[in-house]
Every structure is written in structure tokens, then in C-alpha cells.
Amino acid sequence: MTKIITIANNKGGVGKTMQAYQLSTHLAHQGHKVLVIDLDSQANLSSTLGVDVKRTLIPEWLIGDVEIEDVIQHSEGKDNFYQNLDVIPASRHLANLAKLLILSEAEVRKNAGRKERLLKLRLKEVEDKYDYVVIDTPPMLGDELIMALVASHRILIPTQAQDYSIDGLEELMDTFEIIKESENPELDFNIIPSMVNKRRKLEQQRLEELAQSFNVTSGVRNLVDMQESISLRKPVFLMGKNSKGKKDYQQLWESLGLV
Secondary structure: OOEEEEEEOOOOOHHHHHHHHHHHHHHHHHOOOEEEEEEOOOOHHHHOOOOOOOOOOOOOOOHOOHHHHHHOEEEOOOOOHHHHEEEEEHHHHHHHHHHHHHHHHHHHHHHHHOOOHHHHHHHHHOOOOOOEEEEEEEOOOHHHHHHHHHOEEEEEEOOOOOOHHHHOOOHHHHHHHHHHHHHOOOOOOEEEEEEEOOOHHHHHHHHHHOOOOOEEEEOOOHHHHHHHHHHHHOOOOOOOOOOHHHHHHHHHHHOOOOO
């Protein structure tokens, strides 16, 4: 059974795309067949995985105008794990999704019942082709994020250990509960402390408070390793044995049962 994991936060700048990149490459490196779906119109994850697209067909695919073979591309890189990693890339054209859904409302209702179920419906086409689907979402509670919540088995929520970031979780968690109750009862989530500075006592206090109410994983520190990983297109697992970023992510994947 294909496992679908979404990386989500309705606030930007929390390391969401970083988590999606490290997770998808880690799973591919483990030998799993992985499909990455980039639902963020900034397309940062697509470009980091070596896919450059001027106009995505994701909106047309979701409403059923094109087949999945028309939107999937192979990731590109010199390392062997790229052979296990395919991408449905994003582009600025994704901004037209909401408009297209309105124009296609009758057809969407006929095929999926509700627009929120479209992604789940389309992903049934890849159930036997991939071990994992990893979805990156935009930093807002729009159609893309709602569809990802309905389609997924698990949501990973990168969060900075600061008051304004933690307060922003409330809206997302309310949405999570609604989706879990109405559309996806098996949906689970984990909060990933992101860009952590362990020297700040206030951050540690906030994380301890967060862990009292939610499923909080081990944290990922704010390290130079992380920025180098993205700029060099080099996952942290390829870094040297002394890399702190590599150790953080090894611990994270172990805590999530993804090793």
C-alpha cells in the first residue's frame, strides 16, 4: 500500500520544503519508489530535485483533463537514488487552480463529489507504482493543502519553537480535526521542531509545552549544513559523519519509523 505523507504549515519560512526534500531523498536512498508532488507554486522543491517546468499541468490533471503520465517527470541527479524518485512539478500556473476548480465545478462534483477529494481520487492511479508519495504544500490554507490533507496518511508539520509560529498552528490543527472527522479518519500528524536553537531556554520551554498537547518529534537544528544541502542539491545523508544535520535527520527518521 502506498503511504502518502504531506509536509504542511500555513506559515512560511519554517523549513517545509527542506523537510520535503530531505524526506523524499531519504526514502529513495532507502530503495523505495517515491513520487514527489510539489503543490507550492514557488516550485522550490521541483527545482531542487532537478526538474525545471515553465507551466505545470497539475490543475488539469486534478480535474481529469490530462493523464498522470502527462505530469510526472523523472528527477535528475548523479546519485543512484534519483532513479527511485519521480516528480509532479509545480510552477506559477498553479495559482490558476482555484479558478479552474470553479469553472469545472459540475465535472468535479460528478467525478469526485467534492473538490477536496480530487487529489485522493487521482492518486489511486499510482497505488501499485510507488511505495511513498511525498507532498509539499503552499504556506496557506487553500485548496492545495485541503486536498493533501484528505489524501494523506500522515501530516508532518515543521514548526519553529517561537510564540508566533506555535500560535499559527491553531488554525491548521482545527482544519486537521475537521478533515479527520469528516473525510479521513486515519489521518495522523507529527510536529517537527524546525530551525531549533538549543541554547535558547525559551525555545526549550515552548517545545516542552507543545509536547504536552501534540505528537512532537526530535528537532532539527538551524545549521549551515541545511542551507548547503539545498544550495548544493546534496541531501544531508550524503554529508560527512561529523555533520550535525545528518545526525539530526537520522534521529528524526528513526522517531518517525522511516528507516
